[in-house]
Amino acid sequence: MLFSRRGGPGARCLLLSLFLLEFCETGSSQLHYSVSEEAKHGTFVGRIAQDLGLELEDLVPRLFRVASKGRADLLEVNLQNGILFVNSRIDREELCGRSAECSIHLEVIVDRPLQVFHVEVKVKDINDNPPIFRHREQRLFIPESRLLDSHFPIEGASDADVGTNALLTYTLSPSDYFSLDVQASDEFSKSLSLELKKSLDREETPELHLLLTATDGGKPELEGTVQLLITVLDVNDNAPLFDQAVYRINLLETTENGTLVATLNASDADEGVNGEVVFSFGSDVSLNIQQKFKIDSSSGEIRVIGTLDYEETKSYEIRIKAVDKGSPPMSNHCKVLVKMLDVNDNAPELVITSLSLPIREDAPLGTVIALITVSDRDSGTNGQVTCSLMPHVPFKLVSTFKNYYSLVLDSALDRESISDYTVVVTARDGGSPSLWATASVGQAPKASSRAMVGAAGPESTLVDVNVYLIIAICAVSSLLVLTLLLYTALRCSAPPPEGACGPGKPTLVCSSAVGSWSYSQQRRSQRVCSGEGPPKTDLMAFSPGLPPGLNPSERNEHSEANSDISSNVSPTFKLLV
Structure with missing residues (x-):
């Protein structure tokens, strides 16, 4: 948000208050509806936009959308009137089997500012199935x-x-x-x-x-x-x-x-x-x-x-x-x-459903950075998951609903003091012994093209002179292959200008409770530097196996030491860039 220098302090305070109010609206709510199974297409379920306090004319500009875990086509929202209706046939027995309770859980997300709401639609049983004997x-x-x-x-x-x-x-x-x-x-x-x-x-x-x-x-x-x-x-x-x-x-x-x-x-x-x-x-x-x-x-x-x-x-x-x-x-x-x-044989899983990065240093407190969903396939205490955040970071986790969290800004940011953060979220179940999984969310600073150009020093100039000399030698020398190799060596030996090889986009890496990693086909992330464009970073995904960077002998020792542990945990790895 921009502030006019010609306005007085009172005007600037008013604009700042409105700005804070807009961002603080991000939160959570829950609505409950019910619908009978086998209801016809178009059957009215609820005035979801009105019940959530949203204006109809804002639904499209604010990117109103509904997400459902599982069958996403059963219910739909008419963006013209904000009504939730039956979109396709709902068969309770197909959806929930013999379970006494049957519900469809919806996650409603709107942007500008980002808001998330949780809607539960209970599916009521009707007597549409007669008793059946196995044989005539x-x-x-x-x-x-x-x-x-x-x-x-x-x-x-x-x-x-x-x-x-x-x-x-x-x-x-x-x-x-x-x-x-x-x-x-x-x-x-x-x-x-x-x-x-x-x-x-x-x-x-x-x-x-x-x-x-x-x-x-x-x-x-x-x-x-x-x-x-x-x-x-x-x-x-x-x-x-x-x-x-x-x-x-x-x-x-x-x-x-x-x-x-x-x-x-x-x-x-x-x-x-x-x-x-x-x-x-x-x-x-x-x-x-x-x-x-x-x-x-x-x-x-x-x-x-x-x-x-x-x-x-x-x-x-x-x-x-x-x-x-x-x-x-x-x-x-x-x-x-x-x-x-039940045995505690499933580790918690973390899923980032929405990520808003990078974040401005003047972002107000309460700004939502990410939406996190945690789950555990176990039951009872073994499936009860609690989330925690690493200490000493200006962020906090806010529980918006059961197993739903928002990562929000908790204190003021100052890019000149700290330009990026790596935030580690840990999900731990209530089993004995408990299993856990972690997720890392990182923010990298942006480097302007002007800064990259101005960062060239004497080393860069020396490389350029050597390049010209090598080109001249190539014109008269028969050792063309040797000169090309020398050119490559000189280019790679020069240190990159400050800011020209900045980190790439944010990544999300998950690890298991026992800390086991999998070695991908690439040993490490390679950075490609260019004087005209932003730095590029190769991506890596890890799955259960060996940690990166081990020599062959260390791989054998590590695999034998973790053979029993890794069989008990199957963590899910997510990578967001």
Whole structure:
């Protein structure tokens, strides 16, 4: 901002106050909206510009924009009227799966001055998914010798909705032989079985056909059905019996392959082959479970065979089937509920979402330099990240929202005293031991072309004289190659003029908690000097590996020393110039 010298002190103070007020407006706010899934395109969500206190005519000049993590095309803002509306189909189940809470988080950014706002749009569930059975029919083979009150497990339905819309009730078509037994649980799905109420007689009734109906709790209600085909047998009248109906197991996500999860036991009262039991996964076990676990068909041992990740899957419900070798075979089922335990195996990540450099030395306090987002894929305390700033710098971190920070000016700048700063931001999680990552933001001073021209000294003049001599020698000498090499050596030996080889643009380099670096294909950043243009700087990006500048022997020692540590941390490196 420019001040007129002809104005009095009062006028200059007024202009300065307005200037400070403009920059101090940068801050944060949060709005909450809600919208139902499957809403049509153009459905009104909220008057976002009005609610944020922004003028409609300022939206375009101030570069009003909306950023969303994930699906950025679901919601849009009309810049003419400032209304947030549904832009494309929102499927809650596709967006959030079985999660009870589902929201779309938006980050609204405007420039001149820079402001950031956070908007949360809650997606409400509608009853748009009926209960679904895995198969159209289920076949059961039940011997006629089974005792009254015996139970025969059957598979229930699933509903992709959540809450009341996914609360299922079951009914069975009228039958003289069977009734439906439902065992409810607050944590897992309901277990269904048929309970025998009247003795079977294969000669009298060889087959039974029943209809099982599942109805959800939505309004209006949706339902699904499955046919139960029961074949009555008169041989091998004892089925395997598990010693537990449900096995509950806790596993660390770092559990290694081959680890024993559980040993199942099922006994069969029959003798000979009719009492020999074979274990296997149930027909409804997903491919994902089969890729993570295996079961020994004879011993009933379940072991880990794949990589477990709490952040990917927090629990597994494994249905196990025990079948004897009778003819026809008889079977029974149990459930193995594996609960994953989180381990602090993910380091925090820092992302610079906006960077405003260089900064003027007369910038007012509170000026936003950068917007920083931190995240950690772990859960609970392991995923709680705190940010800190290196001491003794005229900047501070301001928390604008959960895991969102602004780097702002905290004290006055004086370029004549200090022309650039390197600011280190550290993000550390709450795990034990904790993991951390750092990011560096640097500002380099600008050098004018006038200063570069005026900085030439006697050394530069001497080089120019030598250049002319070499050119003259090249005209008469047959050793052209030698003279060119001498010219190059003389040019490189002269020290560059002050200001002609200034640092390049700001860079951002991230390091991991263990301080491991990766050596790029270039050993170091090379500066190219020119008398007519600004200096240029090659860029380097680091990833986990060896630190730059190590000789071959040091590389081997470093890689062996850090082989165990670097495997636990996978930092993300960002580079901004």
